Amino acid sequence: MNIVEGGIIAPKGFKAGGKFIGLKKARKDLAILVSDAPCSLAAVFTTNKVKAAPVLWNHDIYKNYSTIRGLVVNSGNANSCTGKKGAEDAQTMAQTMAKLMNVNEKEILVASTGVIGIPMPIEKIVKGIRELLPEVDNDILSGVHAAEAIMTTDTMMKTISVKVEIGGKEVHIGGMAKGSGMIHPNMATMLSFITTDVNIDKGLFRDSLKEITQDTYNMITVDGDTSTNDMVMAMANGMAENPKINEKNQDYEVFYEAFLYVNKYLAQSIVKDGEGASKFIEANVTGAKSKDDAKAVVKSILTSNLVKTAMFGEDANWGRVICAAGYSGADFDPDKSTLYFMSGGEKILLTEKGLPVDFDENKAFHILKNNEIQILLELNEGEYSATGWGCDLSYEYVKINGEYRS
Amino acid sequence: MNIVEGGIIAPKGFKAGGKFIGLKKARKDLAILVSDAPCSLAAVFTTNKVKAAPVLWNHDIYKNYSTIRGLVVNSGNANSCTGKKGAEDAQTMAQTMAKLMNVNEKEILVASTGVIGIPMPIEKIVKGIRELLPEVDNDILSGVHAAEAIMTTDTMMKTISVKVEIGGKEVHIGGMAKGSGMIHPNMATMLSFITTDVNIDKGLFRDSLKEITQDTYNMITVDGDTSTNDMVMAMANGMAENPKINEKNQDYEVFYEAFLYVNKYLAQSIVKDGEGASKFIEANVTGAKSKDDAKAVVKSILTSNLVKTAMFGEDANWGRVICAAGYSGADFDPDKSTLYFMSGGEKILLTEKGLPVDFDENKAFHILKNNEIQILLELNEGEYSATGWGCDLSYEYVKINGEYRS
Structure with a gap:
């Protein structure tokens, strides 16, 4: 091609x-x-x-x-x-x-x-x-x-x-x-x-x-x-x-x-080109029990205003990602899940089997500084995976949409 | 009491x-x-x-x-x-x-x-x-x-x-x-x-x-x-x-x-006390075919970032309300619906039977200037109604949540 x-x-x-x-x-x-x-x-x-x-x-x-x-x-x-x-x-x-x-x-x-x-x-x-x-x-x-x-x-x-x-x-x-x-x-x-x-x-x-x-x-x-x-x-x-x-x-x-x-x-x-977006975010969810579960978790993470503002703030607030996965409606045991953030070839482990690991905040900040960020959540429950794309939520989004019609 | x-x-x-x-x-x-x-x-x-x-x-x-x-x-x-x-x-x-x-x-x-x-x-x-x-x-x-x-x-x-x-x-x-x-x-x-x-x-x-x-x-x-x-x-x-x-x-x-x-x-x-909220919004939906439908429309309106930013911007962008109702999953015919905004005892009709009416922009602006705003959507389909409460989406929300952990 x-x-x-x-x-x-x-x-x-x-x-x-x-x-x-x-x-x-x-x-x-x-x-x-x-x-x-x-x-x-x-x-x-x-x-x-x-x-x-x-x-x-x-x-x-x-x-x-x-x-x-x-x-x-x-x-x-x-x-x-x-x-x-x-x-x-x-x-x-x-x-x-x-x-x-x-x-x-x-x-x-x-x-x-x-x-x-x-x-x-x-x-x-x-x-x-x-x-x-x-x-x-x-x-x-x-x-x-x-x-x-x-x-x-x-x-x-x-x-x-x-x-x-x-x-x-x-x-x-x-x-x-x-x-x-x-x-x-x-x-x-x-x-x-x-x-x-x-x-x-x-x-x-x-x-x-x-x-x-x-x-x-x-x-x-x-x-x-x-x-x-x-x-x-x-x-x-x-x-x-x-x-x-x-x-x-x-x-x-x-x-x-x-x-x-x-x-x-x-x-x-x-x-x-998301309104006011400063970062492009890819969410990968692997090891789900079904394709629907994998997609539900991806969408829940990418739609969460709290995840989106954390990305805007370049803050490794992984709890918000886990939380969004938790209310997605997907069937999984949080105590089996493992979470990474990635960008520009670098990767940082944030939680393993549901528990936070002692990660290097400087490395996390360095990764989140990038314009394209990948969130990888391994559910370790089954065979299915899904990928989706979203963006952060910025001041600019509020400005554009608070003033669109006028 | x-x-x-x-x-x-x-x-x-x-x-x-x-x-x-x-x-x-x-x-x-x-x-x-x-x-x-x-x-x-x-x-x-x-x-x-x-x-x-x-x-x-x-x-x-x-x-x-x-x-x-x-x-x-x-x-x-x-x-x-x-x-x-x-x-x-x-x-x-x-x-x-x-x-x-x-x-x-x-x-x-x-x-x-x-x-x-x-x-x-x-x-x-x-x-x-x-x-x-x-x-x-x-x-x-x-x-x-x-x-x-x-x-x-x-x-x-x-x-x-x-x-x-x-x-x-x-x-x-x-x-x-x-x-x-x-x-x-x-x-x-x-x-x-x-x-x-x-x-x-x-x-x-x-x-x-x-x-x-x-x-x-x-x-x-x-x-x-x-x-x-x-x-x-x-x-x-x-x-x-x-x-x-x-x-x-x-x-x-x-x-x-x-x-x-x-x-x-x-x-x-x-x-x-919603994070960064400057306005309290009540959504009333009447005439739904079921209680679940009425609630789904209320939640869809109150959760929409586009409705929330329009309220923050004090913009009578009623199309966003209708649109949010439309993707709520509720069963209704948009061509039967009627929409009002209200506050401080004043009420303005925005759409009737699915069509926009020629409303007074000054009056609408006056109503949206208030801190407590009511959105009333009449579906004219059945007997059920629901009420819910939300708030606008402001710069302050982004600020609070972009910087929470740090």
């Missing part, structure tokens, strides 16, 4: 663009992505009971229609809690694209991100789509513009693309994502769009995304909140012309590894 | 005291409570898998022994994650008290609160018990000293006492509590001790505390963390000499209301 340039336009037949159309104050706020050939859609949607209008639009397509030709995304307004008008606006966005492309409106996906509960300035968006669509292109800059246009409180663009060989053909996978607050296991205010030119059976494509989501997007947390707008949508147009992948053979494995890499990279980028 | 002075020493036959013995830097850190007559014990313990040594000691008493004569509490060290020595230290604390009082060691309850994973300086505590026990008294100051001695990051003492008449006799209930961080539904780093001179059947007494806990301590949240040391323990010595309450009759109702009042007061005091 090789990392290549281009992001979402790296795969054959995809074009993109991004533009400022006046939804945000100054930065780009409309992105368009189109494919020359019809695409299969794989997707995962928010589990929040409150679903934004575009989520409902795409979900209907996912369930009832078969091919995709394009995607339109706006930032600056989430089109959530907007009722009947919101649903009409989402449809209008798809219709506008479809008419210009001479395809069916149900071949166009829609996404919105930003403030909740404000009616969409739909005329601006319709005008924007008409202006931007003729400008979409497959050069690197066009991919960058699209990735910029989906950002909200993000401080950095999140984009990646890779290349693998399958059946003698070059297959590409590209992706872009946004999200830095309201991020939590089970899909968060997070949009992730993946393009690929792989030729693959739709059912296999969908299954692979579902499986990958469990170990990537659903294992990250910034603040424990799960948003109304989250989606991961992946489009495969088959233009790599590899022999069609119809079963879980070696070709599938090659594709799966690359697809996992792209999604994991994007999921981790979101956490690294 | 009348509010009276005295806290835990208000009921007949209870004596208390508090003293500085060198576990904390300067403030009082040892409390003792004794009863002239043997007491029935009602209690609720932490659900955390990691249980501190005193929790295990008391739990054994609760299960296997019948009467209580006293309680010893230290702050400054939690005696948690301290293994076999921790268990021995908890026993030593009980033994020391028991020997001096000439009672059985299993008649003495033990509690510890403070840092996790540091061995107890048990000699200091034994010496402290020997010095403090002869000094316990039933004057108001002794009750105050005890309530002070159980505090850790608390900024205010939490104590209350009330008087009711049952069967022509004066019955008292008093309580003291500590806790301001690591507070979450399902028992948190929170200690609450209740004394009463009521004469009541032990089974009824225990059932009433369990029921009350569901609607008080289990409905408060500061930071979503549930600690290893939480306990609510209530002691009834029967010295009011009211006709024994053996069934859920009118006498029981009178007692129950007063018992609920004391526990709710203490639970709310803990939230009002």
Whole structure:
């Protein structure tokens, strides 16, 4: 597998663009992505009971229609809690694209991100789509513009693309994502769009995304909140012309590894850009009695405000990690557990079989000084393990979220 | 029901005291409570898998022994994650008290609160018990000293006492509590001790505390963390000499209301003293399909860092409330819900049947300026409602918890 340039336009037949159309104050706020050939859609949607209008639009397509030709995304307004008008606006966005492309409106996906509960300035968006669509292109800059246009409180663009060989053909996978607050296991205010030119059976494509989501997007947390707008949508147009992948053979494995890499990279980028985050935290839990137990402990540690503030304070307050594991709901005997903190190749043992060891505070401080920290908790109960990613809780988080709307 | 002075020493036959013995830097850190007559014990313990040594000691008493004569509490060290020595230290604390009082060691309850994973300086505590026990008294100051001695990051003492008449006799209930961080539904780093001179059947007494806990301590949240040391323990010595309450009759109702009042007061005091909290938030959810649904929505709203920071920022960002309700797991149709913010007798409608209304931002700001804010979410789905209490998330919370151990 090789990392290549281009992001979402790296795969054959995809074009993109991004533009400022006046939804945000100054930065780009409309992105368009189109494919020359019809695409299969794989997707995962928010589990929040409150679903934004575009989520409902795409979900209907996912369930009832078969091919995709394009995607339109706006930032600056989430089109959530907007009722009947919101649903009409989402449809209008798809219709506008479809008419210009001479395809069916149900071949166009829609996404919105930003403030909740404000009616969409739909005329601006319709005008924007008409202006931007003729400008979409497959050069690197066009991919960058699209990735910029989906950002909200993000401080950095999140984009990646890779290349693998399958059946003698070059297959590409590209992706872009946004999200830095309201991020939590089970899909968060997070949009992730993946393009690929792989030729693959739709059912296999969908299954692979579902499986990958469990170990990537659903294992990250910034603040424990799960948003109304989250989606991961992946489009495969088959233009790599590899022999069609119809079963879980070696070709599938090659594709799966690359697809996992792209999604994991994007999921981790979101956490690294967590609102106000100064540290990236990886939690590994091993030796659990079940996969669910391992994941529950990982999420409990990463979600704990007390663990997060200790990391911010660079304080080896291991008791908070043990405590968070204890209330995770997982079945384990605390007296068998062993805890380490790690970073930059260094490792420090903090507790062994449930008891604190006499550790070197200077070494611990040195490890916690790093920007990327790993927490390793060995439960010594069974065979299962899990990994997740989170960040610290800083003054800056409070500042960003205390003042977001105003 | 009348509010009276005295806290835990208000009921007949209870004596208390508090003293500085060198576990904390300067403030009082040892409390003792004794009863002239043997007491029935009602209690609720932490659900955390990691249980501190005193929790295990008391739990054994609760299960296997019948009467209580006293309680010893230290702050400054939690005696948690301290293994076999921790268990021995908890026993030593009980033994020391028991020997001096000439009672059985299993008649003495033990509690510890403070840092996790540091061995107890048990000699200091034994010496402290020997010095403090002869000094316990039933004057108001002794009750105050005890309530002070159980505090850790608390900024205010939490104590209350009330008087009711049952069967022509004066019955008292008093309580003291500590806790301001690591507070979450399902028992948190929170200690609450209740004394009463009521004469009541032990089974009824225990059932009433369990029921009350569901609607008080289990409905408060500061930071979503549930600690290893939480306990609510209530002691009834029967010295009011009211006709024994053996069934859920009118006498029981009178007692129950007063018992609920004391526990709710203490639970709310803990939230009002939430680490770094600048606002006290009450969430009311009505019209849920079940009690569990109503509680799930209340807890989800109060636990959301995004709701908490919006309250800190005095920002009427109602979308975050709706969003938190949406991911609570409760079964409801967002398009039927109606949301209000209230404070100081004023009320503002924010969304109706799932749609935002055009509200007066100045009025909303005026309401959010208050220190006590009420969030009312009407689900319009069924008959059930729930209420819970939380606080905002401030810079100060991050500061306190980023620097606690050092």
